[in-house]
Amino acid sequence: MTHTEVDIIQNRPISNAKLGVLVLLGAETMLFVGLIGAFLVFRMGNVNWPPLSLGDIQLPQLVTGINTFLLLFSGLSMFFSVRYIQQDKIQQHHLSLAITWFLGVAFLVIQGSEWIQLIRQGLTLQSGIYGGIFYVLIGCHALHVLGAVMWLSIVLAKSLLGRFSSQEYTGVETCMLYWSFVVALWLILYILVYLY
Amino acid sequence: MQENENLTPEHDDVHDTHDHHEGFFRKYIFSLDHKMIGKQFLIYGLLMLFLGGGLAMLFRWQLAYPEITEDVAAKLENVESRLAKPLPIIGASDEFLKEYLETGELKPKTMADRYWVNVIESDDVEWAEENIPFGIMTPAFYNMLFTMHATIMVFFVVVPILVGAFGNFLIPLMIGTRDMAFPVLNMLSFWLAVLAAGIMIAGFFVPGGHASAGWTGYTPLSADPEWTGVGWGMNLWAISLLIQGFSSLVGSINYITTIINMRAPGMTFFRLPLVIWALFIVAILLLLAFPVLSSALALLIFDRLAGTTFFTNTSTGGGDPLLWQHLFWFFGHPEVYILILPGMGIASELIPAFSRKPIFGYRSMVYAMIAIAFLGWVVWGHHMFQSGMRPGMGAFFMTTTMLIAVPSAIKTFNWLGTMHKGSIRFTTPMLHAIAFVSMFVVGGLSGIFMANTPVDIAIHDTYFIVAHIHYVVFGGSLFAIFGGIIFWFPKMYGRYMNDTLSKIHFWLTFISFNCTFFPMHILGMGMHRRRIENPLATAYTQDFEGMNIFITMSAFTLGAVQLILVFNFFWSIYKGKVAEKNPWHVNTLEWEAPTPVPHGNFAQIPTVHRGPYEYSVPGEEADWIPQAQPEPVPASAGD
Numbered sequence: 001m002t003h004t005e006v007d008i009i010q011n012r013p014i015s016n017a018k019l020g021v022l023v024l025l026g027a028e029t030m031l032f033v034g035l036i037g038a039f040l041v042f043r044m045g046n047v048n049w050p051p052l053s054l055g056d057i058q059l060p061q062l063v064t065g066i067n068t069f070l071l072l073f074s075g076l077s078m079f080f081s082v083r084y085i086q087q088d089k090i091q092q093h094h095l096s097l098a099i100t101w102f103l104g105v106a107f108l109v110i111q112g113s114e115w116i117q118l119i120r121q122g123l124t125l126q127s128g129i130y131g132g133i134f135y136v137l138i139g140c141h142a143l144h145v146l147g148a149v150m151w152l153s154i155v156l157a158k159s160l161l162g163r164f165s166s167q168e169y170t171g172v173e174t175c176m177l178y179w180s181f182v183v184a185l186w187l188i189l190y191i192l193v194y195l196y
Numbered sequence: 197m198q199e200n201e202n203l204t205p206e207h208d209d210v211h212d213t214h215d216h217h218e219g220f221f222r223k224y225i226f227s228l229d230h231k232m233i234g235k236q237f238l239i240y241g242l243l244m245l246f247l248g249g250g251l252a253m254l255f256r257w258q259l260a261y262p263e264i265t266e267d268v269a270a271k272l273e274n275v276e277s278r279l280a281k282p283l284p285i286i287g288a289s290d291e292f293l294k295e296y297l298e299t300g301e302l303k304p305k306t307m308a309d310r311y312w313v314n315v316i317e318s319d320d321v322e323w324a325e326e327n328i329p330f331g332i333m334t335p336a337f338y339n340m341l342f343t344m345h346a347t348i349m350v351f352f353v354v355v356p357i358l359v360g361a362f363g364n365f366l367i368p369l370m371i372g373t374r375d376m377a378f379p380v381l382n383m384l385s386f387w388l389a390v391l392a393a394g395i396m397i398a399g400f401f402v403p404g405g406h407a408s409a410g411w412t413g414y415t416p417l418s419a420d421p422e423w424t425g426v427g428w429g430m431n432l433w434a435i436s437l438l439i440q441g442f443s444s445l446v447g448s449i450n451y452i453t454t455i456i457n458m459r460a461p462g463m464t465f466f467r468l469p470l471v472i473w474a475l476f477i478v479a480i481l482l483l484l485a486f487p488v489l490s491s492a493l494a495l496l497i498f499d500r501l502a503g504t505t506f507f508t509n510t511s512t513g514g515g516d517p518l519l520w521q522h523l524f525w526f527f528g529h530p531e532v533y534i535l536i537l538p539g540m541g542i543a544s545e546l547i548p549a550f551s552r553k554p555i556f557g558y559r560s561m562v563y564a565m566i567a568i569a570f571l572g573w574v575v576w577g578h579h580m581f582q583s584g585m586r587p588g589m590g591a592f593f594m595t596t597t598m599l600i601a602v603p604s605a606i607k608t609f610n611w612l613g614t615m616h617k618g619s620i621r622f623t624t625p626m627l628h629a630i631a632f633v634s635m636f637v638v639g640g641l642s643g644i645f646m647a648n649t650p651v652d653i654a655i656h657d658t659y660f661i662v663a664h665i666h667y668v669v670f671g672g673s674l675f676a677i678f679g680g681i682i683f684w685f686p687k688m689y690g691r692y693m694n695d696t697l698s699k700i701h702f703w704l705t706f707i708s709f710n711c712t713f714f715p716m717h718i719l720g721m722g723m724h725r726r727r728i729e730n731p732l733a734t735a736y737t738q739d740f741e742g743m744n745i746f747i748t749m750s751a752f753t754l755g756a757v758q759l760i761l762v763f764n765f766f767w768s769i770y771k772g773k774v775a776e777k778n779p780w781h782v783n784t785l786e787w788e789a790p791t792p793v794p795h796g797n798f799a800q801i802p803t804v805h806r807g808p809y810e811y812s813v814p815g816e817e818a819d820w821i822p823q824a825q826p827e828p829v830p831a832s833a834g835d
Contacts, residue, residue: 034491
């Protein structure tokens, strides 16, 4: 690598990795635009939601609401983990990453148990478009949370091995970007699917 | 594959960040080098072009000769499609068929007859026996042919070549960097595309045949296996396109990041060559459009495999078949600009280079492309005038669609303005570029017809739309592809393509292309529906028999002529005339790199001092000034 090339790389306003993740999030947004669009078409095309044929299905608004707060809080701790590594507060950085990880896992566990409840109540993938779009849309988000937790596991392991410092923390930052997307998306989904 | 690259000595002056000594697999198969990945995409696309073209030949035969002589037809009771003529070469001969039907005896006359005897006598139900007994197409097989022709051409030919091949090869070279931002993702993008193609091809061999719902896969036709009788073919179609979506996603992340972050010093956005601008905009379109298709495909797969009812209206809970059309065209309309914008970019490189003039209105070219890309998002409803929508919405989509004519016309006039009073050199790439512009105008004008709701209601789903799409995608994109291949071949392989063969190929293609697709406008105006397997079955299309035969003959010529290009391509890789560094005297950075381009591209990352189209600058000695040439130095003739 020549001197000019080092200059070029150092003068970038944003690193390749961060830009790449931001671009990826653009595509993820459009994936959910498609799915949420389908949801809204069904939702607005039906006066009764859930349709009367399904009986008295009630989505667990309260538990999921609490779950929403867990996820929002994980977004906050993820944000602070980046702050701490910027200030070289390694101890707090590890702690906040671990908290984020546990909250993410807790979110998935609670979601899973709620799903089991719903299936017992008779709401399945085949319960018309109501059940279908619920499981596909929320399931697609859950897969993204799972992916984010797996990504965070790698970041956490690397962090514990001391790979990050206030000089080099791109790995934590990119993970934070993705995590924030998953959290923000959930807020929209909770309002649309559970409350609306 | 390229002996040149093997013989290239390892330059010590190349400051390379990668390991230079690579084995065969690293170099040719799992290569991380953007140039090799570009070439892989090119060869992959050309191979798929022949598959897609072959399918077109098959259904063109059916459309020209849908019926056989009456005496044979009367006897063909046990053959499903009683009205079709066996295919040439692979089909059974008429005498053999007649004898078999009259006497029940199998007396083969030709090689093909003997094959069909084997097929009939074997106990297993063979694929050929189901789909084309005696070489006679069943209607279901015909549906599969046109569906797969379009699917392969759109997703596996034009996008891989324009975006995959030219994008990978040109972006790092033209912006002056050593490789893509994420070389591993780049390799992943290619191999995901190969996987998608493999799954797509596998669909031909599953029971029930391949997807037959048209390339648009309209529901409920595609959502319910009972409607088309297609089982896993349709599933594989959807899965393959999902994987293709991942490939495009990874590729576009790479392109966008590379173009934003890795330009050489001095290469501002408004000094980028227009083909890079086009690829940049296309990468953004691909990035944002394809996930919408992915969401629709995911819902479709759930409908087919998990018993949901998103796209079918059943008693248990009403889905909406129209939803598919909205999702598909919300992706599909940006997709058609994905198919044409890189072609426009290539034409914008070739025309100034061979007119020896700066491009006319560089910035307006960029803004026009941005405008086209933006408008592409709000016009999807014009595919659905016939599906039923509020009249007000029809007016909205009609207006936005017609607005696209404005930036398109700006581009066309700019190309003409560039050629005006230029010292035009009619090289083969230039011929292709001129063909691109003129064919694009024909295709664009027929587009205006169809944007008009009342007109579209009449000509919707007729051969008029077939003529339109082929004028834009074949006459537009494919001519740009051919021109681009011939133009950049010296940089890709260090040799020229044979010019005589290229010229023969160009003229024969140009003539047979127009003979094939122009009459389709007339068919369309005569309300000849597309997607019917027997034009002789309806009275009002019977008069078109002669024209259909003419189109088929032209199409066969068109197909055969492409063999010249492929022969020329592979022959020239080994035997073509060795090319110098900058054979066309072009300004852009890729011609600054040594030929063949070494790993790492440039000995020293160039610094850019000017725009890409400074040809015939008054007072300069040479009629071209490379972008990397410093300002105060008087122009030299270069090398």
